[in-house]
Amino acid sequence: MEMRAVRLVQVGKPLEESDIPIPEIGSSDILIRVAAAGICHSDVHYRAGISKIDRLPLSLGHEVAGRVKEVGSDVTHLSAGDRVCVHYLVSCGSCEFCVRGLEQFCRSGQMIGKHRDGGYAEFIKVPGANAFPFSNEIPFEVGAIMMCSSATALHALNKARFKAGDSIAIFGFGGLGFSALQLARAFDCGEIYVVEINPAKLVSAASMGAIAIDARSADPVEQVKEATAGKGVDVALELIGSAKTMRQAVLCLRPLGRAALVGLTAESMSILPYTELINKEAEIIGVSDHLATEVPALIEFARNGKLRFPPETLRVVDLDAAQINAALDALEDSIDHVRTVIVPSSDK
Ligand SMILES: [Zn+2]
Numbered sequence: 001m002e003m004r005a006v007r008l009v010q011v012g013k014p015l016e017e018s019d020i021p022i023p024e025i026g027s028s029d030i031l032i033r034v035a036a037a038g039i040c041h042s043d044v045h046y047r048a049g050i051s052k053i054d055r056l057p058l059s060l061g062h063e064v065a066g067r068v069k070e071v072g073s074d075v076t077h078l079s080a081g082d083r084v085c086v087h088y089l090v091s092c093g094s095c096e097f098c099v100r101g102l103e104q105f106c107r108s109g110q111m112i113g114k115h116r117d118g119g120y121a122e123f124i125k126v127p128g129a130n131a132f133p134f135s136n137e138i139p140f141e142v143g144a145i146m147m148c149s150s151a152t153a154l155h156a157l158n159k160a161r162f163k164a165g166d167s168i169a170i171f172g173f174g175g176l177g178f179s180a181l182q183l184a185r186a187f188d189c190g191e192i193y194v195v196e197i198n199p200a201k202l203v204s205a206a207s208m209g210a211i212a213i214d215a216r217s218a219d220p221v222e223q224v225k226e227a228t229a230g231k232g233v234d235v236a237l238e239l240i241g242s243a244k245t246m247r248q249a250v251l252c253l254r255p256l257g258r259a260a261l262v263g264l265t266a267e268s269m270s271i272l273p274y275t276e277l278i279n280k281e282a283e284i285i286g287v288s289d290h291l292a293t294e295v296p297a298l299i300e301f302a303r304n305g306k307l308r309f310p311p312e313t314l315r316v317v318d319l320d321a322a323q324i325n326a327a328l329d330a331l332e333d334s335i336d337h338v339r340t341v342i343v344p345s346s347d348k
């Protein structure tokens with residue numbers, strides 16, 4: 001039995017469509033008929049060779065939702081027909097990190113759509129432990145795309161020990177920021193400041209209840225300080241990946257504040273230990289990926305409408321190489337919140 005897949009065959013070249021065998025599952029696996037697969041900025045990096053993929057050809061796609069087609073004999077929490085979304089980190093379950101629920105550090109961890117075949121296909125095989133059931137109230141498209149940037153935004157808030165009443169400054173209002181703002185509100189937060197230089201994003205953040213801080217007009221740290229009567233915020237999230245904004249995130253903290261750094265950069269950041277960190281007992285926290293244990297809370301936020309991706313923020317393409325390559329091309333300079341999701345035509 002064969003299926004259609006859109007695969008990276010050669011780095012730097014467009015993805016190619018091919019017919020490959022439907023994967024055979026082991027006793028701990030499930031086979032999912034893919035109903036939606038998000039096209040992510042990481043996929044642009046894989047295609048371009050910026051993030052290296054060892055084994056080619058490979059079906060990309062780490063933001064996956066669909067219906068369970070087949071269940072391995074050892075998988076007890078799922079049945080054929082269930083709607084599921086996929087946690088993209090496949091881990092061993094038995095190393096020193098996995099047993100503590102810290103699977104992002106698993107020594108033999110694999111990422112779906114990077115180290116093993118992903119969701120740009122009609123079917124995907126994943127370990128049963130990576131599949132989480134969700135109800136009809138969440139569209140497949142949302143179930144797919146929330147498993148990357150939304151899950152990481154939630155992990156960042158958890159790592160920063162974000163709690164009800166806390167104020168927050170969000171640096172960068174792309175996909176992560178869009179989710180982080182909604183999740184912060186779902187936590188019943190205090191004031192939300194969104195720091196951006198893009199006017200359209202500032203307008204969008206304000207329309208979602210944030211106080212827009214235009215970093216082009218004046219120092220954003222001064223602006224946050226002024227808006228908080230000199231105190232600063234409890235939590236700052238840096239989602240851009242720049243040493244400058246990371247430093248700003250730390251500087252706008254109040255005493256006992258936590259800065260969670262999510263954006264990636266190879267630049268070094270300077271901090272004056274005494275005046276900027278120690279005497280405030282401030283914390284700088286690194287954030288990497290997210291955890292399977294956080295997925296149920298994410299599903300619940302999507303189910304009760306606290307995490308939303310309105311239809312105008314989603315664009316659907318078919319499981320078609322030309323359409324997917326065009327979406328990857330467009331993603332590089334995308335400045336809006338439109339996310340492209342592959343919906344194989346048999347599921348439309
Ligand atoms: Zn992604």
Ligand SMILES: [Zn+2]
Nearest residue numbers: 092095098106
């Ligand atoms: Zn492990």
